[in-house]
Amino acid sequence: MGWFFGGAAMGPDDAGRLVVAVRRVGGSVTAGAGVLLSPGVVLTCAHVVNDALGRAVFAAAPPGRVALRIDYRDRHGTREATGELTHWIPPRRLDGTLPVREREDRVWHGDLAVLTFPRPPEGRMPQTRWAPMRPGQSLRAWSSSGRPGSFADVRVKTCDKSVGYVDGEPTGMSIGPAFSGGALWSVPGDAAVGLVAAHTMPPADPVTGRLLPHSSQHVARRSWAIPWQRIRRELASVGAVGLVDDEPPPDDPAFALFAETIHGIVPSTDLRGDLGRLVAGRCALRHPDDGSAPSPEEFARLLVTEPRALPALTEILRLRDPSAVRQLLAIGRMSPVPRLLSPREYGRLTEILGQLPGSVSARLPVAARAALPLAADYPVEPSGPAAAADVVDRLERLPGDSRSQGVSPRVPGLLRVMEYLAALCSEDRRAGLRLWCDGVAQRLGIPQSALAERRFDADEWAGALAACSGPPRVLVHITRGVLPDRYRLRIWCDEGTGPRQVTTESDRDHTGGEAARLLLHVLESFHRLSPEERRPLVEAVVDRSGLNLPIDEWETWSPDDVVPGVLGAEYPLVVNCPELLRRNERFLPEWRRRWRQLDTGASLRFSGATVGPRQIYGTLMDHQDAVRVAVDAAEHLRDGIVEVCLAVGVPVVVWDRGDESHAVDHIATVTTRELPEGVRSYRAKTVHRPSEYPGRPVLAWADADRPVPQLHLSEPQES
Incomplete structure (x- = not known):
């Protein structure tokens, strides 16, 4: 109920729905009005309840747990409910004694009652926001009748926090008996500031009781109200302040x-x-x-x-x-609530990230891990605005790094990550992102020299990343076609800046030879556009059922061809199965950690006819430095072992899809990083020396630093 609040503004018509009608027992006559404190809770005057029950207006004795008919309004019309009396604050004289004398006492204290609906009300009910009553406020009160024109506009003349006097405008409706217990609403303040308690009537003839002729000396259109300040005190005295009061002071050290x-x-x-x-x-x-x-x-x-x-x-x-x-x-910094960025800064960052090329924004998690290697890891998420917003949300919660000059504020983790991401951008995008970082740093009082040091770190990292990045790639997403031995392809090229799609067909079936011809055509175009000396890596993205597809053996050789084209003999070809990695996301940090140790991690070999998934799982949990596994097990066990290895995050797995162990033995001496080329060399030997090289090697290769296209995968992997 504080000064700051959310939600849509409540206009006068909406505020009128806060006023309810309290009906007299045994009839349809209105005793007075009330106001909705919250859905199903009504505040009114005690004298309105007395009137509804047929008691003396200022009767002080609690009436018991009585039930009264309440008419309330929503956008669809008037509804009826039953309200039970739960809190009773009887009218009392200003000196605290009882009872109030109807003719002698012009004002009084107390006079409040709370009615609660025992059953949830129908429809959507509004909730009253409260604010203090102050002199000079322009207010509006409504009659309990609920008719659109049954309102009176008044202005607060005086208010001493116990009684507020309000005078009505010279035109329009004046406050009368049917207004008692209703809210006085401040339209500018968008809040109720008190309850109508009584109205000063013109003087009457003491004999006949009829109103005397009007005189300019008569008090005109004056009423008095119970201010919100007193309502709080009165409800607190009976333990009901929680119905209308703000939450207690936050349990926050700040x-x-x-x-x-x-x-x-x-x-x-x-x-x-x-x-x-x-x-x-x-x-x-x-x-x-x-x-x-x-x-x-x-x-x-x-x-x-x-x-x-x-x-x-x-x-x-x-x-x-x-x-x-x-x-x-x-x-x-003592409170867990405040975030790092203002709404403007957050909106601008979201705009900048939304304008980045997909190949750059897809590397945001990679930049985050490089900038903050000791911070919490980030889960695999689809790319796009939602993923960027999730990473930014996580980064805002992190403290700054440990290096700072003297007592200067530390550079926040988010700024450090944005500097690393900027280092991957083109010159114009980099300038925009770094200008944003400068603005946030200035607001936080971070010295420019401290941010410049992190910027230098980012540039060094980006340079090292470019120097040691893997070869260019052609990625092909392969699914089985409608007919046996038919395949559907979707192809991307990645020169080092992220995948760009080069084919969009996904409903055309190809034989292995046709698929090889299509891929070789793409590879030829790739060489023309990216004339590097290194052969591009062909990365086949498959599901579990496609791990043993003979993709490397796909071959094209038509009568017009001078030489054949065997994919696995010409190009390093690996398979990647994001589906298995996504099935158990708790191993994603393991996968990334193992990949970072690719050049120093251990190699394992599983062989034999009795080894099973449970033994494989236990061994890999015991050898958490293993980055490479060779599988040489019986054929009926092999696929299960391979899947366990990939699912728990081993980035490199080698096996023979035939029944030979020759290929596994032959490439055992090849270093892990050179395995794609070593396997290609072996496959080339199988073309012209098949009797000496009978193996059919498969190399599963999951690079944690390079993105895999996500939008078209049933099990997307991180970019």
Whole structure:
């Protein structure tokens, strides 16, 4: 119920639905009005309940747990419910004694009652937002009848936190008996500020009881109300303050310090109101439009409940009061709520990341792991805006790195990652991302020299990455066709900047020879566009059933060809099965860690006729430095062993899809990083010396640093 609040603005018509009608027992006559505190809870005056029950208006004795008919309104019309009396605060004289004297006492205290619906009400019910009553407020009250024109506009003349006097406008409806217990609504403040309690009627003839002729000396259209300030106190006295009060002070170590600091920084109510309106605007929150200001406590509550409020506040204060920014940010580090970026900074970063080429944005998780090698790992996620937003969300929660100059703030993990990502971008994109980093660093008070050091680290990393990057790739997603021995292909090329699609057909079946011809045609085009001396790697992306496809043996040789074309003999060809890696995502960190140890990790060999998946699993859990596995087991066990190895994150697995172990033995001496070329060399020998080289080797190769196309895979892998 504070100064800052969300949701859509409630106009006068919507606010009128907060007022309900309390019916008299045994009839349809209205006793008075009430206001919805929350869906199913009604606040009204105790004298309205007395009237509904047929008791004396100021009867003080609790009526018991009685039930009354309540008529409330939603967008579809009037509905009926039963409200049970749960809290009773009888009317009492100003000196605290009972009962109130109907003719002698002009004002009184107490006079509140709470009715609760025992069953959930039908339809969607609004909830009242409350604010203090202040002199000068323009308010609107509604009759319990619910008719569209049954409202009265009034202005608060005086308010002493116990009684507020309101005068009606000279035209329109005036407040009368049917208004008692209803809300007084501040349209600019978008909140209720009190309840209508009584109306000052014109003087009457003491004998006949008829109203005397009007005189300019008569009091006209004056009523008095129970201000919100007193409603809170009265409900607290019977243990019901939680029905209308704000939440208790947040259990956040920064709350009290924020309140104290804001009081010192912005002691002026006017300045605090201006600042509150600016912060609310940047955080897409609403606030009263009545010239009021948030209290320091309300401001502090916002900072420990709205994640981007603190950055928005410091963004506004950066040029006005840099020392206050440092103080607020230091307090913010004590709370788990504040995020790093203001709404503007976050929106701009989202815009920049959305404009990056897919080949660059797909490498955001790679840049994050390189920039923050000791931070929490990141799960495999599909690429695109959702993935970028998820990574940014995780990075915002991380503290800065450990290197800083003196007492200067540390460089946040998010800025470091964005510097690493910028190093992978083209010159214009890099400039935009680094300008964004400069702006955030200036707001946080981070020295330019500290950010420049991280920028230098990023450039060095990007240079090393380019120097040791793998060969260019042609990726082919292979699925089985409708007919046996027919295949459907989708092909991408990757010169080192990420996959770019070169074929889109996915519904045409090919024989192995036709598939080889298509792939060789793409490879020829690849050589023309990327004239490197290194042969490109052919990476076949398959599902579990495709691990043993004879892709390397696909061959094309028509009468017009001078030489044959055998894929596995000409090009290093590996298979990659993202499906298995995605089935058990808890092993993704293991996969990345093993891949980083590719040149130093251990090699294992599984052979024999009795080894099974359980033994393989236990061995790999015991040898967590294993990066390469050779499988030389009985054919009926081989595929299961291979799948276990791939599923737990072993990046390199070699086996023979035939029944020979010759290929596995032959390439056992080849270093792990050279395996694609070593297997290609063996496959070439099988073409002209098949009796000496009878093996049919398969090499599964899952590079954790290079993206695999995701949008077209049933089991997408990280980019």
